[in-house]
Amino acid sequence: MRVLVTGGAGFIGGHLVRALAARGHEVEALDDLSQGHAENLPADVRLHRVDVRDAAAVRAALLGFRPEVVCHLAAQISVSRSLREPLLDASVNVLGSLHVLEASCAAGVARLVFASTGGAIYGEVPEGERAREDWPALPTSVYGISKLTVERYLSALTSSQGPALRVLRYANVYGPGQDPLGEAGVVAIFTERALAGHPLVVHGRRRAGDTGCVRDYVYVMDVVPATLAAAEGDLAEPLLNVGTGVETTTQRLAEQLRALTGDAVVIEAGPPRPGDLERSVLDPTRLTAALGRPPVELRSGLEQTLAWYRARRAAC
Ligand SMILES: NC(=O)c1ccc[n+]([C@@H]2O[C@H](COP(=O)([O-])OP(=O)(O)OC[C@H]3O[C@@H](n4cnc5c(N)ncnc54)[C@H](O)[C@@H]3O)[C@@H](O)[C@H]2O)c1
Structure with a gap:
């Protein structure tokens, strides 16, 4: 298959390109x-x-390569x-995505996979809940609003013609290669700081000194197979949460990294950051079915991530 990422x-994107190439696709x-x-x-x-x-340049790239599948991750x-x-x-995330869709239609692309956000699209997820795919989308950030807007544009514009859509x-997402x-x-930020002996700053959820925001951390090696399945046409569902359903506070994450890197790492309290959601956790039921196994556990993903950052530091 010819695939443009x-x-x-x-x-x-880098992990996805390597996985697609390893599976024999022309990327x-x-x-x-x-x-x-x-x-x-x-x-x-x-x-x-x-x-x-740049609509013309996007169109030229797609018409030159004529991919069968486009995975749209640029954002x-x-x-x-x-x-x-x-x-x-809005210009990158909304208009840019429309340029990719327009060029995909012109180039006869069969399948379009869109990297949206479960972390920002549902807004606050109440205590004890995990957002399912049919949960109301109530984004509070401009980034989340842009991603939801694109989802809606893509679904409206591909419903009767154009590529089949997978969102x-x-x-x-975390893992080797993330930019700290x-x-x-x-x-990525905590791992680099821990290895450099710098303090890890836990921004408060409501005030400095609490355990910080709650997040659903998913390993990139779960994100890639899910995206591959969508690209290869093996995903029946049009919309898929790619998360673990496991909630982790920033404080807990910092403690896990301290336990893996050494007790000398200092954890400091910082103020809440404007725009941060307090709690975001996704329901992973569809993902688990798509992968045929549960998502990778945080500790195991962190160990693999840490090994990569350690090797990179040793090579520098
Ligand atoms: N990392 C996460 O936790 C996460 C969570 C939810 C959704 N996503 C989505 O996954 C996708 C990939 O994210 P990532 O974490 O790999 O981020 P990333 O910043 O590493 O990758 C985004 C890529 O897009 C490119 N890009 C940015 N603006 C561009 C433009 N105007 N034209 C062309 N290319 C442009 C960047 O150079 C970069 O290589 C994004 O769409 C992001 O919104 C990521």
């Missing part, structure tokens, strides 16, 4: 490298260095940036 030089990537890195791609995978806001991914720069967020709502320099990705 937008955002293919990013954290999840190309489209990325403007604003956040991603060309080194995330195998040397023989062609990179279209294109901004999704502005920071919740706090979406609140500071809503126009930029994956990822929870908080950005504002998103607390596992």
Whole structure:
């Protein structure tokens, strides 16, 4: 199969490109490298260095390659940036996605897989609950609103013609290769800081000193097979939560990383961050059925992630 991965030089995109290539698919990537890195791609995978806001360039890339499947992962991914720069967020995440859809239709793409967010689309998930796919979408951040808007555009515009649509709502994804320099990705940030001997700052859920926000951390090695299944046409469901259903506070995450890296790591209390949801946990029932196994446990995923960051530090 010919597969184009937008955002293919990013954290999840890079893992996906390598997995698709390993399964014998012909893969190309489209990325403007604003956040991603060309080194995330195998040397023989062609990179279209294109901004999704450039409709003509997106169209040219798709008409040149004529993929059968497009996995659309390119995005502005920071919740706090979406609140500071809503126009930029909308231009990349909404208009850029429409450019990818328009080009996909022009190139005769059969299947479009959209990387949406389970972490931001449902809004606050009440205590004791896990958001199922049919849970009302009530995003509170501009980023979540953009992703929900795109879901709705894509579903309206592909219902009668165009590619078959699969929407994956990822929870908080972590794993090897995630960029610790950005504002998103607390596992990557904590891991780098713990290995460097810096304190881990737990931003409060309601006030400094509490156990922090509750999140559903899903390992990238669960995200990739789910996305592969969607790309290869093996996913019956049009919409899938990609999460674990396990709730973890930021304090618990910091303690787990301290236990894995050494007791010397200091954990500090920080203030709540504007825009952060207090609690986000997804129902993983459909994902577990799609994977044919339960998602990877946090401790095991953290051990593998830590091993990767340690090896990278040793190589530098
Ligand atoms: N990481 C998570 O926890 C998470 C959770 C929910 C959803 N997602 C979604 O998964 C996808 C991949 O996220 P990631 O964590 O790998 O982030 P990432 O930042 O590593 O990857 C995004 C990629 O998109 C590229 N990009 C950004 N703006 C672009 C533009 N204008 N034109 C072309 N390329 C552009 C970046 O250079 C980067 O390589 C995104 O759509 C994101 O919204 C991620």
